[in-house]
Amino acid sequence: xxxxxRIDELSGSSKVRKAWFSFACAIFLVVIVIPSIFVVxxxxxxxxxxxxxxxxxxxxxxxxxxxxxxxxxxxxxxxxDILVGLPMAWIMVRKDFSGxxxxxxxxxxxxxxxxxxxxxxxxxxxxxxxxxxxxxxxxNLSPYMLLVLLHILFTYPYMVRSLSAILEQIDPNYxxxxxxxxxxxxxxxxxxxxxxxxxxxxxxxxxxxARSLSETGGTYIAxxxxxxxxxxxxxxxxxxxxxxxxxxxxxxxxxxxxxxxAQILISVVMIVLALILLIVVRxxxxxxxxxxxxxxxxxxxxxxxGALPKAKDFVTIAFLIVVVLLPAFYIFMYxxxxxxxxxxxxxxxxxxxxxxxxxxxVVVDILIGIPMAMYIARHKGxxxxxxxxxxxxxxxIIPTTALGVSLALFWGSLGLDxxxxxxxxxxxxxSFTYPLVVRNLVGAIEEVDPAYEEVxxxxxxxxxxxxxxxxxxxxxxxxxxxxxxxxxxxxxxxGATLAISPTMNTVPVYITNLVNQHAYSEAAMCSIVLIxxxxxxxxxxxxxxxxxxxxxx
Amino acid sequence: xxxxxxxxxxxxxxxxxAVRDINLDINNGEYVTILxxxxxxxxxxxxxxxGIWTPTEGKVFVDGMDVxxxxxxxxxxxxxFQNICLFPHLTLKDNVAYSPRVKDQxxxxxxxxxxxxxxxxNMLSRxxxxxxxxxxxxxQKVAIARALASGSKMLMLDEPLSALDARVRxxxxxxxxxxxxxxxxxxxxxxxxxxxxxxxxxxxVLMRYGSIAEVGTPLELYRHPKSVFAANFVGExxxxxxxxxxxxxxGKTRVKLRGGQEVRASKTAFNxxxxxxxxxxxxxxxxxxxxxxxxxxxVVFMGTYWRVRTIADSxxxxxxxxPADEEVPKEGDVxxxxxxxxxxxxxxxxxxxIEEEIKLE
Numbered sequence: 001x002x003x004x005x006r007i008d009e010l011s012g013s014s015k016v017r018k019a020w021f022s023f024a025c026a027i028f029l030v031v032i033v034i035p036s037i038f039v040v041x042x043x044x045x046x047x048x049x050x051x052x053x054x055x056x057x058x059x060x061x062x063x064x065x066x067x068x069x070x071x072x073x074x075x076x077x078x079x080x081d082i083l084v085g086l087p088m089a090w091i092m093v094r095k096d097f098s099g100x101x102x103x104x105x106x107x108x109x110x111x112x113x114x115x116x117x118x119x120x121x122x123x124x125x126x127x128x129x130x131x132x133x134x135x136x137x138x139x140n141l142s143p144y145m146l147l148v149l150l151h152i153l154f155t156y157p158y159m160v161r162s163l164s165a166i167l168e169q170i171d172p173n174y175x176x177x178x179x180x181x182x183x184x185x186x187x188x189x190x191x192x193x194x195x196x197x198x199x200x201x202x203x204x205x206x207x208x209x210a211r212s213l214s215e216t217g218g219t220y221i222a223x224x225x226x227x228x229x230x231x232x233x234x235x236x237x238x239x240x241x242x243x244x245x246x247x248x249x250x251x252x253x254x255x256x257x258x259x260x261x262a263q264i265l266i267s268v269v270m271i272v273l274a275l276i277l278l279i280v281v282r283x284x285x286x287x288x289x290x291x292x293x294x295x296x297x298x299x300x301x302x303x304x305x306g307a308l309p310k311a312k313d314f315v316t317i318a319f320l321i322v323v324v325l326l327p328a329f330y331i332f333m334y335x336x337x338x339x340x341x342x343x344x345x346x347x348x349x350x351x352x353x354x355x356x357x358x359x360x361x362v363v364v365d366i367l368i369g370i371p372m373a374m375y376i377a378r379h380k381g382x383x384x385x386x387x388x389x390x391x392x393x394x395x396x397i398i399p400t401t402a403l404g405v406s407l408a409l410f411w412g413s414l415g416l417d418x419x420x421x422x423x424x425x426x427x428x429x430x431s432f433t434y435p436l437v438v439r440n441l442v443g444a445i446e447e448v449d450p451a452y453e454e455v456x457x458x459x460x461x462x463x464x465x466x467x468x469x470x471x472x473x474x475x476x477x478x479x480x481x482x483x484x485x486x487x488x489x490x491x492x493x494x495g496a497t498l499a500i501s502p503t504m505n506t507v508p509v510y511i512t513n514l515v516n517q518h519a520y521s522e523a524a525m526c527s528i529v530l531i532x533x534x535x536x537x538x539x540x541x542x543x544x545x546x547x548x549x550x551x552x553x
Numbered sequence: 554x555x556x557x558x559x560x561x562x563x564x565x566x567x568x569x570x571a572v573r574d575i576n577l578d579i580n581n582g583e584y585v586t587i588l589x590x591x592x593x594x595x596x597x598x599x600x601x602x603x604g605i606w607t608p609t610e611g612k613v614f615v616d617g618m619d620v621x622x623x624x625x626x627x628x629x630x631x632x633x634f635q636n637i638c639l640f641p642h643l644t645l646k647d648n649v650a651y652s653p654r655v656k657d658q659x660x661x662x663x664x665x666x667x668x669x670x671x672x673x674x675n676m677l678s679r680x681x682x683x684x685x686x687x688x689x690x691x692x693q694k695v696a697i698a699r700a701l702a703s704g705s706k707m708l709m710l711d712e713p714l715s716a717l718d719a720r721v722r723x724x725x726x727x728x729x730x731x732x733x734x735x736x737x738x739x740x741x742x743x744x745x746x747x748x749x750x751x752x753x754x755x756x757x758v759l760m761r762y763g764s765i766a767e768v769g770t771p772l773e774l775y776r777h778p779k780s781v782f783a784a785n786f787v788g789e790x791x792x793x794x795x796x797x798x799x800x801x802x803x804g805k806t807r808v809k810l811r812g813g814q815e816v817r818a819s820k821t822a823f824n825x826x827x828x829x830x831x832x833x834x835x836x837x838x839x840x841x842x843x844x845x846x847x848x849x850x851x852v853v854f855m856g857t858y859w860r861v862r863t864i865a866d867s868x869x870x871x872x873x874x875x876p877a878d879e880e881v882p883k884e885g886d887v888x889x890x891x892x893x894x895x896x897x898x899x900x901x902x903x904x905x906x907i908e909e910e911i912k913l914e
C-alpha cells in the first residue's frame with residue numbers, strides 16, 4: 001500500500017509522468033519497433049549473402065512467386081471478407097433475433113483456434129488428403145484455392161468485428177432519414193451508410209490483409225498435408241520451409257549462407273511491400289470516392305423488397321456456416337475415432353511453454369500498452385499522437401515470420417544467441433501482440449470522457465489514483481478483451497516462433513511437427529485438447545468480466 | 554393537400570402498449586402539436602404516421618387513402634429528427650438535394666430545389682459547408698429544408714428544437730411556423746415543452762400513458778382544461794382540494810376548502826357535497842384585505858415578475874405573481890388571497906388523489 005501511495009504522490013509531478021511516458025515510448029521503440037524492421041539493415045551488412053541469393057535464378061524466381069502468392073491471396077481474401085462481412089455486420093448490429101448471442105460467440109471461435117489447427121481442419125474438410133482417415137469433401141483444389149479458403153477462416157472474424165464496431169457508431173436514423181426522403185433501403189445504405197464506413201473499412205482491410213499476409217502455421221501445415229510444401233510457397237511458408245529439417249524441407253537443400261541470404265531478402269521484400277501497402281491503403285480509402293452520385297430508384301426498390309434481402313441474409317449465413325464454421329470445427333470429427341496414443345508429456349510440456357510465452361507477453365503488453373494507449377487516445381489531434389498511432393500498427397502489418405527473422409538478427413547482433421531462445425521468443429510475441437492490446441485500449445479510452453478523471457482530481461485524487469480508481473475500472477473489460485485477443489494470437493503463432501528459434505517447442509510448433517511426421521490423428525487430438533483448454537480459459541475470463549460488469553451496471 | 558386520419562391506432566411491443574387506440578383527424582395545413590411527458594407515446598405516434606413503424610392495429614389514412622402498409626420511402630412524409638441527422642459526409646446543398654437525387658429527378662431539379670429551400674431558411678450562403686461546420690440551430694434549419702425539398706405536404710417534427718439553446722429555440726419556432734404556414738403544409742410537431750406547444754400550434758393533442766388525454770386549441774386547453782392533468786401540464790396552476798358547499802340554479806358554485814374557507818368558482822354541474830378540486834392559475838390569484846389566509850414561504854424574481862409561494866390555512870401551496878416593479882411581501886409575512894372566480898375551474902376529485910393524477914411518469 002505504501003508503494004502505491006508513493007506512486008500516487010510521485011504521479012502528481014508532471015516530470016515523473018513525462019518520464020514514465022518516455023520510458024514506455026523507449027521500450028516500444030527498442031523492444032518492438034526497431035527489432036521488427038532491423039532486418040532491413042542486414043541488407044547492407046549482409047549484402048554479399050543477399051546478392052548471392054538474388055543472383056541465383058531459381059531462388060529469385062521462387063521468392064518472387066512466393067511474395068506474389070502472399071499478396072494476391074491476401075488481397076482476394078480481404079475482398080471476399082469485405083463483400084461477405086458487410087451483410088454479416090448488418091445482421092449482427094441491426095437485426096434482433098433469437099440465437100444472436102450464439103452466433104456472436106461462434107463468430108469469434110476461429111480466432112481462439114491456433115491457426116495450425118485450422119490448417120489441418122480445413123484441409124481435412126475440403127480435400128481429405130491421403131493419410132487422413134476422416135473423409136472430407138474430397139475436392140480437387142489447387143493449393144492456391146485452398147489457402148484462400150483457409151485464410152478466410154481467420155481473417156473473416158476480424159473483418160466482421162471491425163465493420164460491426166463502426167456500424168454500431170452509425171446512427172440508424174441516418175438510414176431512416178434517407179428513407180423518409182424517398183430512398184429505398186438499398187439506396188439509403190449505398191449513399192449514406194457505406195460512405196460513413198471509411199474508417200471501419202480501412203481498419204478491417206489492414207487487419208485482414210496483414211493477418212493473411214503473415215500467417216505461417218496453418219498455411220505451412222496445409223501445404224505439407226497436400227504434399228506441396230516444397231513446390232508451392234507463400235512468403236512466410238518459404239521461410240518455414242527453409243528452416244524445415246524434415247524430409248522435403250529446405251534446410252536439406254541449401255547451405256546456411258544461402259538460407260540466411262534468402263531469409264533476409266524475402267523478409268525485407270515483405271516488410272517493405274507491407275509498409276508501402278499500409279500507407280497506400282490509408283491514403284486510398286481516405287480519398288476513395290464511392291460511386292454514389294447516380295441513383296437507380298427502380299433497381300433500388302426491386303433490390304430492397306421481396307425475396308432479395310432474404311436471399312442475401314441466407315447467403316451470408318450459409319457462407320459463415322459452410323466456409324467458416326464447418327471447416328473450422330471439422331477437426332472434432334476425430335473425437336469419433338478410437339483414441340490414438342498421445343504423448344501427453346510432450347504435449348503438456350509444449351502447452352506449458354506456450355502459456356508461459358503468451359502469459360508474459362500479455363502482461364508486458366498491458367503494462368507498457370496502457371500509457372501508450374492513453375497518450376494516443378488523448379492526443380489524437382496532435383502530431384506525436386498521430387505518429388504513434390500509425391507506428392503502433394507497424395508490427396501488425398509486418399508478416400510475423402519476417403518479424404521473427406528480423407528479431408532473431410537484432411538480438412543476435414546484440415549477443416543474445418539461442419541460449420536465450422525463450423526470452424527471444426517472448427520478445428517476439430510481445431512485438432506482434434502489443435498492437436492488438438493498444439488498439440483495443442485506444443478505442444476504449446477514447447470513449448471515456450476525460451472529465452471523469454478531471455472530476456476525480458478536483459476531489460483530490462493524484463493522477464495515478466484517478467487512473468487506478470476511475471479510468472482503469474471503466475476500461476477494464478477492454479483491457480481483458482485485448483488481453484484475450486493477444487493471448488490467443490500468441491498461442492496460435494507458428495511463423496515467428498520458428499523464425500526466432502526452430503527448437504522452441506510451443507504448441508503450434510509441436511503440432512506442425514506431428515503433421516510433418518504424418519501423425520495426423522495425434523495432431524488432431526492434440527489440437528482438440530488445446531482448443532478445449534483455450535475455451536475453458538476464455539470462458540472463465542468472460543464469466544469473471546461479465547459478472548463484474550453486471551455488478552457495475 | 555394532406556389530411557391525416559388515424560383510426561384505432563395501437564402499437565404493441567410484447568405486452569406493452571406504446572400507444573393504444575388513437576383516433577385523430579388532422580386537417581389540411583393544420584399545425585398540430587403532440588404534447589406530453591416523456592414516455593407517453595408521442596414519438597411512436599409520429600413514427601406510425603410517417604411510416605417508419607407499422608402499427609400493430611389500426612389504420613392511417615392520408616387524404617382518404619389507406620397508407621398503413623405503404624413502405625416508408627413511398628409515404629412522402631417529411632421527417633425532422635430530434636438529433637438532426639444531417640448526413641455528415643454531404644455538404645448542406647447535397648443534403649437538401651438528397652431527396653430529388655434519390656428520386657432521380659435530374660441535376661436541374663437537384664440544383665433548383667436545393668437553392669430554393671436553402672434560401673427559404675436563409676442558409677444559401679452556407680451551401681458548400683458540411684453539417685459539423687455550422688451551429689445546431691443552423692443544422693436544424695437545413696434539416697427542415699431537406700425535409701421540405703422532398704416536396705412533401707406533411708412534415709413530422711420530432712422534438713426538433715429540444716437540442717438547441719433557449720434563445721435559438723424560441724426564434725426558430727416562430728420561423729418554423731411562418732415557413733410551413735406560407736407553404737400550406739400539414740405539420741405534426743412533437744414536444745414536451747408546453748410553452749412551445751402553446752406558442753406555435755393551431756391545436757394541441759395532449760397525450761398520456763399512450764392515449765390521448767385531451768385535444769383542443771392552446772387557449773381552450775389553457776382556459777378550460779377538462780382534467781386536472783391537463784390543467785397542471787399545460788401552463789402552471791394551483792390545485793386545491795375542496796367540497797362543493799353551494800350551487801345556485803344557474804350553476805354558480807361555491808366550494809369549501811380544507812379549513813373552512815369558502816371560495817366562489819365558475820359555473821358547474823356538481824351537487825352540494827361532491828368532493829372536487831379547483832384549479833386556479835397564479836396570475837388569477839390576488840392579495841386583498843380579506844380572504845384565504847396564507848403565509849409567505851418564498852419570493853423568487855422570475856425576470857419579468859415575482860413568483861410568491863405561500864402556504865395557505867387550507868394546507869395547500871398557493872403561488873401568485875406580482876409585477877416586477879411592484880412591492881412584494883417578505884418571507885414569513887401573512888397575506889390574504891382571493892381568486893378571480895371566472896378563472897376558478899372545478900374538477901371532480903380524482904380517485905387516486907391529486908398527486909397520482911398529475912404524476913408525469
